[in-house]
Amino acid sequence: MTKITDLDEFDRRLIELVRVDNLQPARTLAGKVGLSISAVLRRLRRLRDEKVIVADIAVVDPALTGSALTMHVLVRMREAGRRPLDEFSRYIARRREVTGAWEVTGEDDFVLKVQVASMEEYDAFTRTALSDENGILTFKTYISIRRIVEGDASTRPLLRD
Numbered sequence: 115m116t117k118i119t120d121l122d123e124f125d126r127r128l129i130e131l132v133r134v135d136n137l138q139p140a141r142t143l144a145g146k147v148g149l150s151i152s153a154v155l156r157r158l159r160r161l162r163d164e165k166v167i168v169a170d171i172a173v174v175d176p177a178l179t180g181s182a183l184t185m186h187v188l189v190r191m192r193e194a195g196r197r198p199l200d201e202f203s204r205y206i207a208r209r210r211e212v213t214g215a216w217e218v219t220g221e222d223d224f225v226l227k228v229q230v231a232s233m234e235e236y237d238a239f240t241r242t243a244l245s246d247e248n249g250i251l252t253f254k255t256y257i258s259i260r261r262i263v264e265g266d267a268s269t270r271p272l273l274r275d
Contacts (some may be wrong), residue, residue, distance in 0.1 A: 121166070126148055128157055129166065136170045181211075182231035184258040185236060189224040189244065192251040199223060202249055206229050211239050222254075 121129075127147045131138060144154045161167045162208075174184050176182055191198055199217060206226065214227030230236045244253045 124153075125157060125161065125166075129161065132158070132167065132170075138211065171241075176229050180231045181213075183230050183232065183236065184261070185228040185230070186256045186258065187224075187226040187228055187244070188222040188254045189226060190221065190251045190253065191223045192246075192249050194223060198249045201229075205248060206243065209237070209239070209243055211243075 123158060124147055126233055128143060140151045140154045140158075143158075144151045147154065149157070158167070176184060189202075191202060202224070203215070203217065206215050206224070211228050211230050212226055213229050216225045217223060218225050228236065228239060230239060240253070240255075244250050
């Protein structure tokens with residue numbers, strides 16, 4: 115695995131550019147960082163191979179894909195041992211409603227980002243995924259009112275001044 119000190123200024127600039135738009139052609143990136151196209155392609159391949167760049171994803175408008183409601187859910191497990199945490203992690207990673215999940219410190223064990231089409235769908239999700247039989251002690255739901263920033267803050271803010 116690459117250490118942060120192994121990244122030079124060209125790597126850092128490429129990472130910054132693809133975080134904003136990973137569909138920029140190598141020709142465009144080369145012009146912006148001052149390298150040849152082949153050097154840019156080699157560096158991007160290395161950054162992906164070494165898992166510095168872990169995914170090339172699209173930020174999708176959930177309202178246009180039938181998942182207009184976004185909830186952030188704090189989950190507290192009944193047991194905090196490694197096994198129950200790992201089991202719940204594997205389970206929740208397979209749920210299509212969960213678009214983000216983090217194991218966290220503090221009173222709660224997980225923060226989930228859940229996207230659904232309706233409150234009825236969220237209710238069904240909580241009755242299955244966040245049930246006692248999955249080792250859940252309690253959960254608290256925060257419903258998102260509006261999206262301010264999606265993804266990396268260096269991309270585009272959704273609110274204009």
